Amino acid sequence: MWRKIVLVLGVLNFPIYSLACGDKAPPAAAVQPAEGSDFIKKTELVRIRGKLTSVRCLMFGRTSTGIVADGKTYWLDLRGNKHFHSLVAQAGAGPVVVAGNLERIGDELLVNVSELRIEKDEYVQSTLNVELQGTLKLDHRDILRPFGVAWYVTVDGHEYFLHFGSKQDMAALAKQLDGRRIKVTGAMKATGRWSIVDVDQLTEVVENRVIGCGLPVPSK
Structure with a gap:
């Protein structure tokens, strides 16, 4: 009787085990940056x-x-x-x-x-979307930069330059926010040694107050 039970369990377990291959993907850890920190x-x-x-x-x-x-x-x-x-x-x-x-x-x-x-x-295309937060600065160095970018944010010692393109409202807002903490979202592209973000949204990080461009308009 015991032999029959063990045999049945062994048969049942085999196909279940064979269903998985490769390392199981670990659950994504939602890491929240400390409030007020650059990220x-x-x-x-x-x-x-x-x-x-x-x-x-x-x-x-x-x-x-x-x-x-x-x-x-x-x-x-x-x-x-x-x-x-x-x-x-x-x-x-x-x-x-x-x-x-x-x-x-x-x-x-x-x-x-x-x-x-x-x-x-066949082909593979890749776009790296970023969200970064830090202090907005204007680069006063007399150097040539791709796309004429001048505004940048430094995170972990690396400079990310902001490309506004034809978005004149964002360029104007950047002048107002010079030296202040901002949050930026957009698509990043590497051009030589430069890391450039095509900006979609630009907001000032101020407690209980948000000033921004590119934010979605709330529905009525």
Whole structure:
């Protein structure tokens, strides 16, 4: 009798164990910067055009589907989206375009998918969105800078220059906030030794008061 029970349990446990492969993704730790401190947060968004691949297990306990481009495999967390699963089934091993936030888990790459469509060819595009906070300063050095940038924020000893483009209201606000603490969000690009942020939002960090440009207008 005991032998039969042990045998049944062993059979039941085997397929459960075989469902997982790769290191399980650790839960994302929400690290909150200390109030009033300088900080920078980075979110890497990727857009990938490549061919689908699959494994007979769940990578990180989350997905069995990946996309291969430029010789790398990006595992896709479809997050239970039925439309995405349907497109994956239609595409087979064919090319698709995927977009989403990129997670790096050890040496592996995992995309939290926000967009998926069937396409052709292969490519990988990456955009690094940042949110940084620090003291706004005007660079008075007589040097040439890309895009004519002059305003910058220093975080951890590194200078991040702000590019306002055609947003004249933000450029005007920067003059008002010279020497004050600000918070900036935008997309960062590296140009040589320069770290430049294409600014989407610029706000002054003042307790119980916010002055800013690019903030969403509240709905009525």
